[in-house]
Amino acid sequence: MTTPNKIIVIGAGICGLSTAIWLRRAGHDVTLVDREGPGAGASFGNAGLLAQWAMVPVNTPDLLTTGLKYLVNPGSPLFMQWGYLPRLAPWLMRFVARANARDCRRAIEALIPLVTDSVDQHVALTKGTRAEQWIASSDFGYAYPSRKAFEDDAYAWGFKRGCGMVPDIIEGDAVRDVEPILGPATQCLAMLKGHGHITDPGAYMADLAKVLCDEGGAYRRAEVRDIKLSDGRITAVETDQGLITCDHAVLAAGIWSKALMRKLGIKVHLEAERGYHLHFKGPSQVPRNPLMISQGKFAVNPMATGLRCAGTVELGGIQKGPSRAPLDLIRKHAAAVFPDLTYDSIEEWMGFRPTTPDSLPLIGELGGTGVFAAFGHQHVGLTAGPKTGRIVAGLIDGQRPNLDMAPYDANRFQPSTR
Numbered sequence: 001m002t003t004p005n006k007i008i009v010i011g012a013g014i015c016g017l018s019t020a021i022w023l024r025r026a027g028h029d030v031t032l033v034d035r036e037g038p039g040a041g042a043s044f045g046n047a048g049l050l051a052q053w054a055m056v057p058v059n060t061p062d063l064l065t066t067g068l069k070y071l072v073n074p075g076s077p078l079f080m081q082w083g084y085l086p087r088l089a090p091w092l093m094r095f096v097a098r099a100n101a102r103d104c105r106r107a108i109e110a111l112i113p114l115v116t117d118s119v120d121q122h123v124a125l126t127k128g129t130r131a132e133q134w135i136a137s138s139d140f141g142y143a144y145p146s147r148k149a150f151e152d153d154a155y156a157w158g159f160k161r162g163c164g165m166v167p168d169i170i171e172g173d174a175v176r177d178v179e180p181i182l183g184p185a186t187q188c189l190a191m192l193k194g195h196g197h198i199t200d201p202g203a204y205m206a207d208l209a210k211v212l213c214d215e216g217g218a219y220r221r222a223e224v225r226d227i228k229l230s231d232g233r234i235t236a237v238e239t240d241q242g243l244i245t246c247d248h249a250v251l252a253a254g255i256w257s258k259a260l261m262r263k264l265g266i267k268v269h270l271e272a273e274r275g276y277h278l279h280f281k282g283p284s285q286v287p288r289n290p291l292m293i294s295q296g297k298f299a300v301n302p303m304a305t306g307l308r309c310a311g312t313v314e315l316g317g318i319q320k321g322p323s324r325a326p327l328d329l330i331r332k333h334a335a336a337v338f339p340d341l342t343y344d345s346i347e348e349w350m351g352f353r354p355t356t357p358d359s360l361p362l363i364g365e366l367g368g369t370g371v372f373a374a375f376g377h378q379h380v381g382l383t384a385g386p387k388t389g390r391i392v393a394g395l396i397d398g399q400r401p402n403l404d405m406a407p408y409d410a411n412r413f414q415p416s417t418r
């Protein structure tokens with residue numbers, strides 16, 4: 001870096017926190033702004049998986065058949081707020097149009113470099129800081145009711161194997177030797193060795209904000225209302241606390257980035273995949289490693305403060321409050337796969353995964369504005385946030401990443417660049 005810049009990072013989720021820390025380490029004058037506390041959005045309540053194996057997006061080639069089957073089955077992990085359908089339709093049509101072999105492979109190829117070194121990226125972000133305590137090494141298990149159910153997942157496993165992630169398959173009663181918490185509903189366990197998880201995502205976000213301040217950055221609680229440009233370049237960020245002048249800004253406000261992009265005159269195709277968690281406090285048992293439960297499609301993480309089960313997808317925008325059905329579904333399947341689990345109480349939560357039609361985030365400068373995008377990481381934002389932050393910090397510093405950035409082009413939804 002030659003000249004330190006004054007940079008505002010908007011949004012203190014994993015993407016904004018990581019970007020702010022890496023920018024500060026490069027010597028910039030960094031202020032991270034969030035209208036609530038750090039980790040107020042999706043980064044708080046996620047499943048805490050550093051999902052290095054999650055390179056296959058939701059819109060796979062079988063999306064239409066599976067999605068339609070799911071929608072007519074009230075016991076499936078896909079939910080729809082039908083009243084929202086007219087507003088969802090433009091995004092949904094684009095999302096479904098990408099559910100073909102060519103586009104899905106393109107998304108996977110672009111997700112692989114963002115997710116597969118996640119544990120190393122989190123370690124690099126936190127080494128020697130107070131935040132490193134929240135990163136745990138673990139294996140990861142996919143729990144299936146049968147060998148056939150595992151084999152039905154062959155499409156996704158093919159890509160994992162291509163990345164060197166070959167599972168150990170455990171069947172029948174041997175499943176309980178590996179994970180005693182699992183009851184007979186799980187007859188096949190596909191284990192991946194050598195990954196990691198976060199033991200308290202909320203506490204991790206809070207500590208990352210403290211790391212930023214420990215290292216000389218600033219954190220301000222303020223709501224960003226507009227981004228001011230002069231001759232097409234950013235000059236300031238307007239907040240409910242007044243104007244903050246800057247040379248650059250990073251837009252890392254998760255799902256809420258869409259509204260701020262509109263202020264810049266840019267329409268971005270971004271929708272919320274609403275997801276839920278049940279957090280069992282005082283559980284009688286926890287799994288030895290995080291798990292993905294294929295019946296119900298939710299993840300399970302033995303966290304510092306209890307057992308978290310998180311997942312499901314509900315399409316319905318960000319205005320309506322939580323629905324009962326996804327929470328009930330997770331509860332029903334958790335009772336089926338963990339038959340002996342008892343607990344003191346349950347906390348419930350809903351959050352918004354920010355998802356684009358091509359399942360890829362926006363990373364990079366918006367035109368020549370000096371405003372950089374760092375959002376849109378769908379189901380893998382916790383996993384890919386630290387790498388995204390490092391890339392964005394490098395771009396602002398004038399570095400060229402050792403990565404083809406075209407798939408993440410922040411301008412790709414604008415008509416002139418289509």
Ligand SMILES: Cc1cc2nc3c(=O)[nH]c(=O)nc-3n(C[C@H](O)[C@H](O)[C@H](O)COP(=O)(O)OP(=O)(O)OC[C@H]3O[C@@H](n4cnc5c(N)ncnc54)[C@H](O)[C@@H]3O)c2cc1C
Binds near residue numbers: 010353
């Ligand atoms: C149920 C569920 C489970 C998940 N599990 C995993 C998992 O195991 N692994 C994984 O990798 N990913 C997981 N995800 C996805 C992951 O949580 C998200 O992709 C990620 O947290 C997005 O981070 P972010 O920083 O982009 O946005 P957020 O974490 O949503 O942060 C955005 C921040 O911007 C702030 N903000 C918004 N508007 C403004 C404004 N105008 N002014 C100031 N501040 C503003 C908000 O207050 C918020 O703090 C899960 C998501 C859900 C819902």
